[in-house]
Amino acid sequence: MGELKELREQQESLVARAKDLNRKIYLAGLGAYTKAESTSGELYEKYAATGADALGESAEGKPKALLAGRGLLQAARELVDAAPEKRKALYERFVDAGKKERGEKADSTNEFVLAGLGAVLTAREESEKFFNELVAAGEERA
Numbered sequence: 001m002g003e004l005k006e007l008r009e010q011q012e013s014l015v016a017r018a019k020d021l022n023r024k025i026y027l028a029g030l031g032a033y034t035k036a037e038s039t040s041g042e043l044y045e046k047y048a049a050t051g052a053d054a055l056g057e058s059a060e061g062k063p064k065a066l067l068a069g070r071g072l073l074q075a076a077r078e079l080v081d082a083a084p085e086k087r088k089a090l091y092e093r094f095v096d097a098g099k100k101e102r103g104e105k106a107d108s109t110n111e112f113v114l115a116g117l118g119a120v121l122t123a124r125e126e127s128e129k130f131f132n133e134l135v136a137a138g139e140e141r142a
Contacts, residue, residue, distance in 0.1 A: 024131075028131055028135050029134075030142060031136065031138035032138075034137050047071030050070070050071030050074050051069065055070060094119045095111060097117070097119075097122050101121055102114065
C-alpha cells in the first residue's frame, strides 16, 4: 500500500509542476506580447525622429512611415559600424565567464574552450533572466 501512495504523490507532484510550468509559459507569452506592444510604438517614434533629423528640411510633408524607414536604416548602419567592437567585447565576456567557471583550471584551458563554455553559461543565464522578465510582465498584465 505504501508504494501505491508514494506513486500517487509523485504523480500529483508531477501534475502540479506541469501546471506551474504551463502557467509560467502562458505568462511569458503574455509578457512578450505586452513588451512588443509597448516597445514597437517607442521604436517607431524614435526611428521617425531619426529619419526626420537625417533628411533635415526635406523631411517636411513626408509620410511618417518613410521617415521611420530612414531612421531604421540609420540605426542599422550604426549597428554594422559598431559590430566589430561589440563582437570583441562579447568574446571577451565569454572568455571571462569561462575562466570564472573553470576556476584554477582556467590557466590550462584553451581560450576557445573557455569562450565556448562562457557562451553556454551566458546564454543560459540571459535566457533565464529574460524568461523571468517576461513572466513578470505577464503577471502585471494579467
